[in-house]
Amino acid sequence: MPAPAREAFLKPAAIRLEGLSKVYDAPSRSAAAPQVVAAADLNLEVPAGEVFGLVGSNGAGKTTTLKMICGLLVPTAGRITVHGTDVERDPETAQGMIGYLADFFSLYDDLKVWEYLDYFAHAYKMAPATISGRIAYAVQRTGLDAKRDAFIAGLSRGMKQRLGIARAILHDPPVLVLDEPAVGLDPKGRTEFKDLVGELRRLGKTVFITSHLLADLEEMCSFIAVIEQGRLLRVGRLAEILRGGAGLRVLRVKLAPPGFPLAQWLSARRGVSGVAADAEGARFSLTGGELEMAALVQALVAAGAPVYAVGEVADTLETVVSRLASGEGAS
Amino acid sequence: MTVLANPELVRNARAHLRGDRMLVIGVICGVLSLVVGFALAHTAGDAGQPQRWGRELLRIAVYAQALVLLLVGGLGCAHAIQREKERNTFDFQRVTRLAPLELTLGKLFGAPIQAYFVALCLVPAALVGAVAGGARPSLVLAGFLVLILGAIAFHAFTLVISLLAERDAAVSLAVLGILILGGLPTSGSALLLHLGPLSPFVAATVVGQTSWALGAADAPVLGPRGPASGMTDVFFGLPVHHVPVLVVVYLTFTGWCLLAVARNIKRDPAVYETLTPWQAFGFALYVNVVLLGFFRWSFWSPLAAQGVLLGVNTALFFALGLALVRTRDSVRRLRAHGFGAIAAAWPAPYVVAGMLVAAVVPVVNVHLAGVFGAPSDLGLAVFRVALCTAWVARDVLYLQWMTLRGGGRPLLLGVLYLSVVYACVGILFGTLRLFATPQGLALTAVVAPGAAFALDASSWADTLGMWMVVLLAQVVGAGLLVARQRRALEELAARPGAGAAA
Numbered sequence: 001m002p003a004p005a006r007e008a009f010l011k012p013a014a015i016r017l018e019g020l021s022k023v024y025d026a027p028s029r030s031a032a033a034p035q036v037v038a039a040a041d042l043n044l045e046v047p048a049g050e051v052f053g054l055v056g057s058n059g060a061g062k063t064t065t066l067k068m069i070c071g072l073l074v075p076t077a078g079r080i081t082v083h084g085t086d087v088e089r090d091p092e093t094a095q096g097m098i099g100y101l102a103d104f105f106s107l108y109d110d111l112k113v114w115e116y117l118d119y120f121a122h123a124y125k126m127a128p129a130t131i132s133g134r135i136a137y138a139v140q141r142t143g144l145d146a147k148r149d150a151f152i153a154g155l156s157r158g159m160k161q162r163l164g165i166a167r168a169i170l171h172d173p174p175v176l177v178l179d180e181p182a183v184g185l186d187p188k189g190r191t192e193f194k195d196l197v198g199e200l201r202r203l204g205k206t207v208f209i210t211s212h213l214l215a216d217l218e219e220m221c222s223f224i225a226v227i228e229q230g231r232l233l234r235v236g237r238l239a240e241i242l243r244g245g246a247g248l249r250v251l252r253v254k255l256a257p258p259g260f261p262l263a264q265w266l267s268a269r270r271g272v273s274g275v276a277a278d279a280e281g282a283r284f285s286l287t288g289g290e291l292e293m294a295a296l297v298q299a300l301v302a303a304g305a306p307v308y309a310v311g312e313v314a315d316t317l318e319t320v321v322s323r324l325a326s327g328e329g330a331s
Numbered sequence: 332m333t334v335l336a337n338p339e340l341v342r343n344a345r346a347h348l349r350g351d352r353m354l355v356i357g358v359i360c361g362v363l364s365l366v367v368g369f370a371l372a373h374t375a376g377d378a379g380q381p382q383r384w385g386r387e388l389l390r391i392a393v394y395a396q397a398l399v400l401l402l403v404g405g406l407g408c409a410h411a412i413q414r415e416k417e418r419n420t421f422d423f424q425r426v427t428r429l430a431p432l433e434l435t436l437g438k439l440f441g442a443p444i445q446a447y448f449v450a451l452c453l454v455p456a457a458l459v460g461a462v463a464g465g466a467r468p469s470l471v472l473a474g475f476l477v478l479i480l481g482a483i484a485f486h487a488f489t490l491v492i493s494l495l496a497e498r499d500a501a502v503s504l505a506v507l508g509i510l511i512l513g514g515l516p517t518s519g520s521a522l523l524l525h526l527g528p529l530s531p532f533v534a535a536t537v538v539g540q541t542s543w544a545l546g547a548a549d550a551p552v553l554g555p556r557g558p559a560s561g562m563t564d565v566f567f568g569l570p571v572h573h574v575p576v577l578v579v580v581y582l583t584f585t586g587w588c589l590l591a592v593a594r595n596i597k598r599d600p601a602v603y604e605t606l607t608p609w610q611a612f613g614f615a616l617y618v619n620v621v622l623l624g625f626f627r628w629s630f631w632s633p634l635a636a637q638g639v640l641l642g643v644n645t646a647l648f649f650a651l652g653l654a655l656v657r658t659r660d661s662v663r664r665l666r667a668h669g670f671g672a673i674a675a676a677w678p679a680p681y682v683v684a685g686m687l688v689a690a691v692v693p694v695v696n697v698h699l700a701g702v703f704g705a706p707s708d709l710g711l712a713v714f715r716v717a718l719c720t721a722w723v724a725r726d727v728l729y730l731q732w733m734t735l736r737g738g739g740r741p742l743l744l745g746v747l748y749l750s751v752v753y754a755c756v757g758i759l760f761g762t763l764r765l766f767a768t769p770q771g772l773a774l775t776a777v778v779a780p781g782a783a784f785a786l787d788a789s790s791w792a793d794t795l796g797m798w799m800v801v802l803l804a805q806v807v808g809a810g811l812l813v814a815r816q817r818r819a820l821e822e823l824a825a826r827p828g829a830g831a832a833a
Binding site for chain 1: 427659664
């Protein structure tokens with residue numbers, strides 16, 4: 001079994017997946033795909049105190065992975081630990097450390113907002129003296145103050161989503177597992193949610209999050225993992241993922257007037273890859289840091305190239321994920 | 332954490348016992364109690380029987396309490412898990428720190444809380460009836476004990492249904508079916524299943540008794556027995572009052588149901604295992620001890636007695652075999668740890684071992700009857716055990732193979748196919764009068780070995796060879812299914828996956 005991908009993760013792992021596999025029968029089984037592989041030998045460490053985004057297209061295995069972390073689904077093979085506690089062997093201890101929000105859920109419509117939170121506070125076995133304070137905090141942080149005594153049946157979709165988030169943070173868990181938490185939130189709600197995630201990170205919480213709102217993830221996450229068909233395609237710090245990999249920079253050079261054989265020159269240079277020429281110049285990847293970048297520009301000018309602009313190009317997460325999902329650049 | 336502070340119980344109380352709703356229920360119960368009490372008192376006064384209306388009011392109130400607790404409370408429990416799964420609220424309960432038993436107890440007492448409140452509102456009517464009717468206080472208390480414990484046992488059983496069922500309507504139908512077929516003492520079908528004496532409706536009879544004195548035990552437990560037969564049971568030869576018997580049966584049955592629910596309630600439904608093989612074996616032993624304890628050998632011939640006990644065990648081990656059937660997800664997980672030696676025969680070895688152990692007592696009884704002068708049918712008794720064991724093994728192997736084949740609801744389909752086959756065989760062979768001759772009976776038994784229960788000693792002697800072929804056919808059938816299951820296991824282990832996940 002390969003070792004979990006550590007990358008440059010120096011912090012201890014809050015969540016650790018070791019050889020995690022999950023296979024189940026397709027809901028409508030066909031001869032072509034009778035079984036679904038939701039996780040294929042996943043090895044992953046989520047560093048403590050970080051906001052870790054799990055992204056991939058629909059059906060990539062994100063929700064299944066999250067549910068396995070919470071002990072809601074049993075893996076076909078492999079092991080999951082949350083702060084060192086084996087989820088399968090000691091689910092109650094592990095679950096006590098997790099605040100979970102599902103992507104699609106219902107609430108108890110016949111309860112009031114505070115009753116709902118009070119129920120979960122007791123179900124998480126919080127100290128009775130702390131419960132009212134934590135409910136007040138959760139209600140305030142999710143903007144539900146005015147709805148504290150309202151019946152859940154009367155809440156809007158967005159308000160219900162806020163209540164779900166309030167439930168997840170209620171027992172002050174060290175790890176939050178959030179599946180599409182921003183769905184149904186209005187722009188103000190999304191901003192407040194991002195603020196909340198930032199606050200949780202400052203408080204040292206680990207947030208493991210999936211979302212199709214990749215721009216939001218880009219703002220919130222420090223680490224990203226990309227999965228497709230249950231396989232881990234890329235994992236690392238957000239900046240590295242956006243650059244295409246650790247120690248890799250995507251650069252763009254513009255020449256005036258064109259005519260210099262830029263693509264040919266770049267392709268022959270060490271450390272350069274993925275050269276894409278266009279009418280104005282070229283875009284390429286360079287392995288190395290600022291020194292290598294300066295040396296390349298110097299050499300280019302010395303070779304007689306009429307360089308008028310050099311810049312580092314950062315991809316958006318959306319572009320990177322799309323590229324990886326289509327099989328381009330997977331590692 | 333006390334039961335009263337159980338969060339799941341508190342949640343149900345908050346949701347179902349709001350002030351306005353409680354007021355409406357209280358008013359309705361009060362008005363009904365007053366109207367019924369007045370009508371009874373008026374009628375009894377005309378007939379010159381001043382105490383009778385009180386007893387009648389007590390009996391009606393207890394009967395109504397039982398009906399509400401079983402019907403409304405039963406439906407509440409039956410939906411307690413299944414509906415939460417359907418509404419996607421169950422996962423949030425599963426990820427809390429509530430221990431499985433805490434969650435189970437919270438649902439057991441929380442889901443039917445409205446029914447308990449209705450029953451509570453009917454208590455004043457029952458008490459007025461008890462006082463006016465001069466009922467014996469200890470028997471009134473005993474009646475309420477039977478009522479409450481019986482309702483809890485029924486609720487625990489419906490929780491098991493709720494855990495295993497997939498559809499809302501199926502759960503409701505199952506609860507109503509059980510009540511109608513086995514619970515209501517006034518329905519003919521309750522007498523058919525002989526469960527009337529075990530029903531909580533017996534509480535209405537208990538409160539109407541005038542004495543704790545033990546009477547003549549004149550009817551078998553496994554046979555028609557109405558309230559008129561008195562409150563005396565015989566347990567391994569000792570006369571005992573029916574109330575303590577019910578209390579013990581209810582408590583132990585509740586324990587088994589809670590075990591099944593608590594060990595699964597927080598698990599992934601794809602790998603539910605109702606009971607472990609050893610727990611299933613323990614449950615079978617428990618049922619057999621209760622059965623043998625109250626069995627009246629004197630009411631039956633030795634072979635008929637064996638037939639009754641073997642029939643019960645055949646049904647019991649078929650049900651336990653069904654509970655042990657492994658899902659495809661369970662098998663995939665087992666594959667990671669390596670299949671065991673009996674994987675291809677699962678769960679037949681446990682069913683066979685259990686059936687053989689359970690068959691010992693009735694077979695020995697048949698043998699002893701022979702020693703003491705009755706006609707000895709030991710050979711037939713042993714053969715019937717062997718045939719029924721092979722039959723149950725064959726059918727549970729078929730269901731296990733169906734489950735491994737996969738598809739939509741394979742276990743349900745398997746049970747459905749079996750039911751259809753047995754129904755068709757019964758109708759066709761009955762029409763062809765095959766059951767009327769010993770040879771025809773043997774021919775029928777190849778497909779439906781239950782025909783052996785109609786076999787008598789002389790027919791058995793005449794068609795011995797044919798019956799041996801019948802037994803061999805069952806064993807061969809079971810062997811073929813083991814081979815099929817081995818192949819299904821290999822396919823499951825080798826099949827690559829594809830497709831989209833959630």
